[in-house]
Amino acid sequence: MIIDISQWGEFTISELFDIHPTKAYKVTNKDLLEDDGVNPVIVNSGFNNGVGGYTNRDCTEKKGIITFTDTAAKSPDSFFYQANDFVGYPHVQGMYALNHKWTENESLFLISVIKAKIADRYDFIEKMTRTDILNLVIKLPVLSNNIPNWNYMNEYIDAIKCKAKITVDNCIKAQEYSTKSIDVSRFKRFHLYDDDLFIIDSGTKLDKVKMSDNAPSVNFVGRANANNGVTDFIDKIDGLEPYKAGYMTISLGGEYLGSCFIQDKPFYTSQNVNVLIPKKEMSYYQKLYIATMVFREGRLHYKAFIDELNRHMKTDFMIPLPVKDDESIDWEYMEFYMKSVEEKAKMKINTLMCK
Numbered sequence: 605m606i607i608d609i610s611q612w613g614e615f616t617i618s619e620l621f622d623i624h625p626t627k628a629y630k631v632t633n634k635d636l637l638e639d640d641g642v643n644p645v646i647v648n649s650g651f652n653n654g655v656g657g658y659t660n661r662d663c664t665e666k667k668g669i670i671t672f673t674d675t676a677a678k679s680p681d682s683f684f685y686q687a688n689d690f691v692g693y694p695h696v697q698g699m700y701a702l703n704h705k706w707t708e709n710e711s712l713f714l715i716s717v718i719k720a721k722i723a724d725r726y727d728f729i730e731k732m733t734r735t736d737i738l739n740l741v742i743k744l745p746v747l748s749n750n751i752p753n754w755n756y757m758n759e760y761i762d763a764i765k766c767k768a769k770i771t772v773d774n775c776i777k778a779q780e781y782s783t784k785s786i787d788v789s790r791f792k793r794f795h796l797y798d799d800d801l802f803i804i805d806s807g808t809k810l811d812k813v814k815m816s817d818n819a820p821s822v823n824f825v826g827r828a829n830a831n832n833g834v835t836d837f838i839d840k841i842d843g844l845e846p847y848k849a850g851y852m853t854i855s856l857g858g859e860y861l862g863s864c865f866i867q868d869k870p871f872y873t874s875q876n877v878n879v880l881i882p883k884k885e886m887s888y889y890q891k892l893y894i895a896t897m898v899f900r901e902g903r904l905h906y907k908a909f910i911d912e913l914n915r916h917m918k919t920d921f922m923i924p925l926p927v928k929d930d931e932s933i934d935w936e937y938m939e940f941y942m943k944s945v946e947e948k949a950k951m952k953i954n955t956l957m958c959k
Contacts (some may be wrong), residue, residue, distance in 0.1 A: 615745035617718075618738040623698040624672065626692025627664035635662065636691075637745040644692045648673035663689035666928040670699040670711050672737070679918030680722045686712040697734045706842035709761035710754055717742050721855075743870040763784040792931060793922040795899070799950075800933060804918055805855075807873035808844065812836055822846045824857070827855040829863040838872070852880040852891055854898055857912035862902020864895040877919055889946075949950035 617623075617767055626646065629636055633656075637645060641658030646665075649656055667689050673682040685708055692698070706714070711870055721742055722732070745753040796802050812824055815838040823846075826835035833853055840846065849870055855863040856876040864880075866888065873879060882891070886957040893908040901923050913921060 609743050609745075611746075613742040613750045614743055615752070615754070616738075617699075617740045617742065619702075621670075621738075622703070623697050623699050623734040623738055625694070626696045626698045628692045628696070629661060630662070633657070642728040643691055644688060645693060646671050646684075646686065646696050647693045648675050648682070648695050652680075653686070654682060654684045655690075657691070659691055659693060664692045665690050665698060668705070668708075669701075670706075670715060672697050672699070672732075672745070674731060674733050680719055680725065682717055683715045683793070685715065694900045697737075699737075704752075704754075707754075709760060712761050713757040714742075714744075717744065720899045734854050736794055752943040754827040790927050790929075790934075791924045793924050794933070795922050796880060797918060799895075800884050802852075802882055804879055805847075805879040807875075807877045807879050808847075809875050810841075810872050812838075812874060815839065821870075822943055823867065823869050824874065825853045825865075825867065825871050826874040827858045827860050827863070827876055829855070830861040832865045832867065833863060833877070834867075834871070835874070840904055842873070846872055847881075850891075852881075852895060854878050854880060854902075854917070856914045856917060857908060858910055861906060861908045861912055864902075866891045866895060873875075876912075878916065882914050887939055889939045890935055891940045894923065894925070896942075897925065932953075 610913050636659050637657035638659050641660050643659050643661065643663050644655045645657050645659050646654040647656030650673075654673075656893065665686070665803070666685055669686055671682075671684055671686055673679055673696050687708060718737070718740065721740060722736075725732070745756040747753050758924075794801060797804050810824070812835065815836065816826060817836070817838050819839055820837040822838055822840050823834045824836040824838045825833045833855065847867070849868055849959065851871075852864060852866050852867070853873060854877065855861060856877065856878060885896075901921070902913060906916065926937040928934045
């Protein structure tokens with residue numbers, strides 16, 4: 605997302621902070637860093653928030669400041685907000701606020717602005733110094749009196765944190781779902797007309813070009829695999845009741861053979877579209893599972909214009925479904941599985957939207 609900074613105010617870092625080296629123990633790392641240490645030691649690093657190890661020596665600096673190094677090759681990457689008391693280190697500079705106690709969010713916002721301003725400017729040849737940073741001119745969101753807009757900075761970083769948390773949580777959950785496998789040891793093949801499944805209706809077999817749409821109120825389902833199979837929105841025909849929402853449709857032939865959908869509104873159908881009317885109460889997710897299996901079987905075993913579903917639907921067309929120990933359909937499994945698939949899809953979408 606591009607931010608309009610044309611109305612932001614300019615500030616020199618020296619107006620906002622004093623910068624000087626952090627207090628450091630004059631000892632070697634061998635004597636400073638301890639395996640059982642509890643206090644973080646901030647070193648000349650652009651990783652891990654600058655933490656190079658831990659020590660049991662007393663902290664030399666208070667939390668709530670920004671640190672950076674003036675000696676690393678990638679010094680611009682070393683700006684970090686320190687949320688805990690810590691032990692300083694040679695060449696690690698501290699930014700100490702002058703007239704305002706910067707919150708963590710405000711500090712993180714400032715760090716982003718500084719990094720963007722000095723990116724790729726310094727290396728081992730041209731080292732970054734605290735004087736460079738003190739003289740750095742940056743832009744910040746401001747109120748009408750050119751006072752930094754602290755609320756804007758806090759809310760902006762809160763939004764970033766929220767998106768980051770969603771992204772991380774979704775990636776973890778997506779990984780969990782991706783490692784789950786389907787147990788196919790207890791599957792059985794069923795005809796769609798079997799007990800507890802469907803009445804297979806031939807559909808209304810209407811010709812779309814003969815339909816009117818002066819006051820459309822009914823969906824028209826054709827042989828399509830997009831938009832839930834709906835190809836038009838037409839007038840209700842006197843004396844011909846539409847099929848109910850919740851019934852399923854399946855394309856028997858043509859390019860989109862096997863396309864199967866749950867219809868969410870009343871509908872008519874075109875030629876070569878059957879309607880599956882549930883013989884028992886089925887949830888949306890159970891129907892969705894069946895629709896997926898119908899499409900898979902249709903595409904796997906039949907061929908458009910050569911061996912289509914017309915002569916198989918009410919005879920030998922079958923789909924595999926999970927069963928329980930008594931070989932009855934495992935409706936709970938289908939419900940759980942499709943909810944898991946939906947959740948995984950939502951997580952991927954949320955992750956993409958948060959990037």
